[in-house]
Amino acid sequence: MSDIPAFHHRSPTTEAPALQWALTGIAVLGLALLVLAPLVAVFAEALADGAGAALRSLANPDARAAIRLTLTIAAISVPLNAVFGIAAAWFITRFDFRGKALLITLIDLPFSVSPVVAGLCIVLMFGSNSLVGGWLVAQGAPVVFALPGIVLATLFVTFPFVARELIPVMIEQGRSEEEAALTLGASGWRVFRTVTLPNIRWALMYGVLLCNARAMGEFGAVAVVSGKIRGQTATMPITIEMLYQEYLSVAAFSLAVVLALLALVTLLLKAGLERRHADQLAATHRP
Amino acid sequence: MGRPLIRRSAMPGLGLSMGITLTLLSLVVLLPIGALLAKGASYGAAGIWETVNRPRVWAALFLSFRLALAAALFNLVFGLVLAWVLARYRFVGRRLLDAAVDLPFALPTAVAGIALTALYAPNGAFGQVAARLGWQIAYTQWGIFIALVFVGLPFVARSVQPVIEEIDREIEEASASLGATRLHTLRRVILPILTPAALTGFALSLARGVGEYGSVIFIAGNIPRLTEIAPLLIVIQLEEFNYDAAAAIGIAMLVISLAMLLSINLIQIWSRRSLQDV
Amino acid sequence: MHIEIDEISRLFGATAALHPVSLSVPSGALVALLGPSGSGKTTLLRILGGLEFPSSGRVLFDGQDATGLSVQERRAGFVFQSYALFRHMTVSENIAYGLKARPRATRPNPAEISRRVARLLDLIQLPDIGARYPAQLSGGQRQRVALARALAIEPRMLLLDEPFGALDAKVRKELRQGLRDIHDNTGLTTVFVTHDQEEAMELADLVVVMSMGRIEQIGRPQDIRARPATPFVRSFITA
Ligand SMILES: Nc1ncnc2c1ncn2[C@@H]1O[C@H](COP(=O)(O)OP(=O)(O)OP(=O)(O)O)[C@@H](O)[C@H]1O
Ligand SMILES: [Mg+2]
Numbered sequence: 001m002s003d004i005p006a007f008h009h010r011s012p013t014t015e016a017p018a019l020q021w022a023l024t025g026i027a028v029l030g031l032a033l034l035v036l037a038p039l040v041a042v043f044a045e046a047l048a049d050g051a052g053a054a055l056r057s058l059a060n061p062d063a064r065a066a067i068r069l070t071l072t073i074a075a076i077s078v079p080l081n082a083v084f085g086i087a088a089a090w091f092i093t094r095f096d097f098r099g100k101a102l103l104i105t106l107i108d109l110p111f112s113v114s115p116v117v118a119g120l121c122i123v124l125m126f127g128s129n130s131l132v133g134g135w136l137v138a139q140g141a142p143v144v145f146a147l148p149g150i151v152l153a154t155l156f157v158t159f160p161f162v163a164r165e166l167i168p169v170m171i172e173q174g175r176s177e178e179e180a181a182l183t184l185g186a187s188g189w190r191v192f193r194t195v196t197l198p199n200i201r202w203a204l205m206y207g208v209l210l211c212n213a214r215a216m217g218e219f220g221a222v223a224v225v226s227g228k229i230r231g232q233t234a235t236m237p238i239t240i241e242m243l244y245q246e247y248l249s250v251a252a253f254s255l256a257v258v259l260a261l262l263a264l265v266t267l268l269l270k271a272g273l274e275r276r277h278a279d280q281l282a283a284t285h286r287p
Numbered sequence: 288m289g290r291p292l293i294r295r296s297a298m299p300g301l302g303l304s305m306g307i308t309l310t311l312l313s314l315v316v317l318l319p320i321g322a323l324l325a326k327g328a329s330y331g332a333a334g335i336w337e338t339v340n341r342p343r344v345w346a347a348l349f350l351s352f353r354l355a356l357a358a359a360l361f362n363l364v365f366g367l368v369l370a371w372v373l374a375r376y377r378f379v380g381r382r383l384l385d386a387a388v389d390l391p392f393a394l395p396t397a398v399a400g401i402a403l404t405a406l407y408a409p410n411g412a413f414g415q416v417a418a419r420l421g422w423q424i425a426y427t428q429w430g431i432f433i434a435l436v437f438v439g440l441p442f443v444a445r446s447v448q449p450v451i452e453e454i455d456r457e458i459e460e461a462s463a464s465l466g467a468t469r470l471h472t473l474r475r476v477i478l479p480i481l482t483p484a485a486l487t488g489f490a491l492s493l494a495r496g497v498g499e500y501g502s503v504i505f506i507a508g509n510i511p512r513l514t515e516i517a518p519l520l521i522v523i524q525l526e527e528f529n530y531d532a533a534a535a536i537g538i539a540m541l542v543i544s545l546a547m548l549l550s551i552n553l554i555q556i557w558s559r560r561s562l563q564d565v
Numbered sequence: 566m567h568i569e570i571d572e573i574s575r576l577f578g579a580t581a582a583l584h585p586v587s588l589s590v591p592s593g594a595l596v597a598l599l600g601p602s603g604s605g606k607t608t609l610l611r612i613l614g615g616l617e618f619p620s621s622g623r624v625l626f627d628g629q630d631a632t633g634l635s636v637q638e639r640r641a642g643f644v645f646q647s648y649a650l651f652r653h654m655t656v657s658e659n660i661a662y663g664l665k666a667r668p669r670a671t672r673p674n675p676a677e678i679s680r681r682v683a684r685l686l687d688l689i690q691l692p693d694i695g696a697r698y699p700a701q702l703s704g705g706q707r708q709r710v711a712l713a714r715a716l717a718i719e720p721r722m723l724l725l726d727e728p729f730g731a732l733d734a735k736v737r738k739e740l741r742q743g744l745r746d747i748h749d750n751t752g753l754t755t756v757f758v759t760h761d762q763e764e765a766m767e768l769a770d771l772v773v774v775m776s777m778g779r780i781e782q783i784g785r786p787q788d789i790r791a792r793p794a795t796p797f798v799r800s801f802i803t804a
Pocket of ligand 1: 581604609
């Protein structure tokens with residue numbers, strides 16, 4: 001516990017030791033039961049028939065196709081999202097225009113829309129019985145039940161991640177360094193590359209990290225648009241669902257372990273960024 | 288003559304950044320949502336109402352909202368405790384605990400869903416204990432509640448924690464020097480400071496819970512009118528190619544989301560104003 | 566370089582930061598823009614530097630219309646109120662920035678760049694701080710580095726926004742003389758913003774007194790002291 005001088009009067013800004021112990025106990029126990037236990041369960045269930053069975057199920061072609069698809073989707077949607085986030089943060093923090101608050105609200109909108117509704121929107125926009133979708137199918141480029149639709153759904157649900165992280169950081173840093181670079185004769189691109197980017201790189205990485213975790217793990221929105229074609233449009237989370245429904249528990253949890261490890265790596269990197277670069281992140285300032 | 292739409296500036300990249308922003312925003316978010324609204328418009332208000340106004344749909348919407356509210360309330364209290372402990376106390380394993388708070392953000396919902404089901408199913412580690420007490424968790428509303436607590440857990444803690452870290456200790460000392468007990472200080476001085484952030488986290492947790500799908504469907508049991516959540520109804524309608532009905536329920540959920548987004552913004556405006564008073 | 570400001574105005578929405586103002590800055594002069602907070606000094610300086618655009622009017626450099634010139638084309642050495650040093654670059658990298666940003670044809674080679682950086686560090690009397698980062702400098706040192714960085718591009722004029730605003734009184738006095746010396750040695754037309762009348766009077770050849778977006782008086786320090794043109798000027802310089 002904290003540095004409570006045992007036989008002295010308690011500092012006026014700390015609680016009674018008993019209360020401190022009680023609160024800490026509630027926090028530790030609560031987190032252990034609610035958060036850590038499920039994590040442990042993932043590993044335990046995967047290893048229920050031994051490590052060999054778990055590894056064998058990961059070597060299954062469908063599992064490998066799912067891993068490949070999930071990586072592909074992340075490789076497309078995360079960079080797109082990063083480009084969007086940088087552009088949006090630049091536009092919003094470096095220019096003055098009317099409707100800025102509305103624009104920020106619209107960028108945040110996907111966070112408050114159910115992933116299933118997000119998927120539904122994309123189906124209604126690009127599904128084969130919609131105007132756009134019908135034409136695309138006729139061109140031999142279907143969106144729904146195909147890779148583009150899954151990418152769109154992923155982009156939708158991860159849309160605000162990078163922008164949200166960059167906007168507060170760039171507001172706080174202000175425009176004067178970029179203005180100084182301009183007065184020194186630097187071109188716009190050079191200003192961005194040599195002044196802006198170094199100042200936002202940790203925040204950018206933080207946003208990309210969270211965006212990636214969500215992109216690889218998205219379930220609801222992808223479930224609606226993917227069509228769940230084994231080996232083709234079934235991402236890792238979708239495959240986990242299919243295996244689980246078929247009572248292939250070890251196979252489902254083995255794939256889940258891969259995603260859980262991804263989550264743990266994400267958390268590790270995130271904690272590292274927060275510790276080393278707290279002053280350059282929005283998350284550690286945000287109210 | 289009002290102010291110009293975009294103020295002229297020496298900053299480079301206006302066209303490019305605006306172009307990328309508006310194009311992607313439209314393509315990814317606005318046009319698809321527009322497609323949903325258009326579908327609803329062509330279906331008509333009467334059609335939407337007819338779809339939504341069925342016991343099964345009402346039950347699902349109400350269930351999603353009620354359990355999300357219950358989970359958000361739980362997370363409000365637990366999140367405040369967590370944030371306080373993490374911000375104020377130093378103990379072995381605090382870092383680990385701090386990182387664990389974010390796990391629900393990082394762990395894919397489908398993974399959380401099957402893991403919770405494995406734990407709370409009648410033959411699972413926790414489920415067995417509960418069963419001995421005559422309490423079934425998985426495949427009942429309790430299961431949904433637990434899944435929603437899991438996914439909403441970080442919101443309040445993460446909103447409140449930085450605020451606690453920034454509280455000026457002198458405020459607490461002032462309160463103590465005026466004769467207040469510690470509990471009184473916590474209630475009358477600290478809690479009001481934390482309220483805006485806590486409410487924001489609460490609203491975020493609620494919004495997340497209402498729309499949550501992945502972590503819930505495995506543990507819910509999905510019995511119509513009992514443990515069937517609203518997003519699942521949309522999925523079912525889509526699987527039957529019943530696009531009008533799916534759109535109608537989708538619009539109902541969108542309206543709920545927008546109402547919550549609005550309230551989050553109002554909370555933030557209000558909290559900004561109340562902070563300025565200091 | 567001779568700077569001519571011809572009926573420049575600037576509106577921010579409905580409020581006028583600058584009513585049409587005109588001003589002629591003779592080549593090689595050291596001019597102070599003096600006025601209380603919100604009088605439009607920064608706005609006028611930023612318009613000269615190309616960072617802000619006038620709602621109407623023209624800017625002429627040596628008789629040539631420069632209103633449409635981009636900020637890069639103006640080649641104005643600009644010193645920002647908070648210095649705006651690049652925090653992730655060392656002092657040397659900060660000073661070299663403008664030289665490295667030049668197109669290849671006019672860019673000095675690396676050896677020449679480091680020679681010039683060293684010369685500028687000598688000029689600001691901080692020869693040994695090249696490897697430090699801005700966060701490791703005192704306020705006065707930062708101010709001088711910002712000045713060196715602006716001088717490195719061989720500017721056509723020097724524009725400084727409250728160059729001593731963030732410094733304590735003692736450092737302020739020392740750096741004042743430093744600016745005077747640099748101005749005298751380079752012969753650059755220099756415009757600096759201040760709200761400190763003593764600083765303006767002591768340092769400048771020509772003082773421009775501003776209030777609420779208008780120029781109240783232009784004159785040599787002794788003339789303004791002897792014959793304030795308006796009641797505002799009288800009260801401001803005796804305050
Ligand atoms: N970007 C802007 N948007 C709106 N109004 C502005 C903007 N910049 C300046 N103004 C307004 O223009 C007027 C002049 O501002 P300016 O910054 O030029 O004053 P100043 O003389 O430099 O003041 P100070 O001594 O406080 O720096 C002020 O009323 C200010 O509020
Ligand atoms: Mg100013």
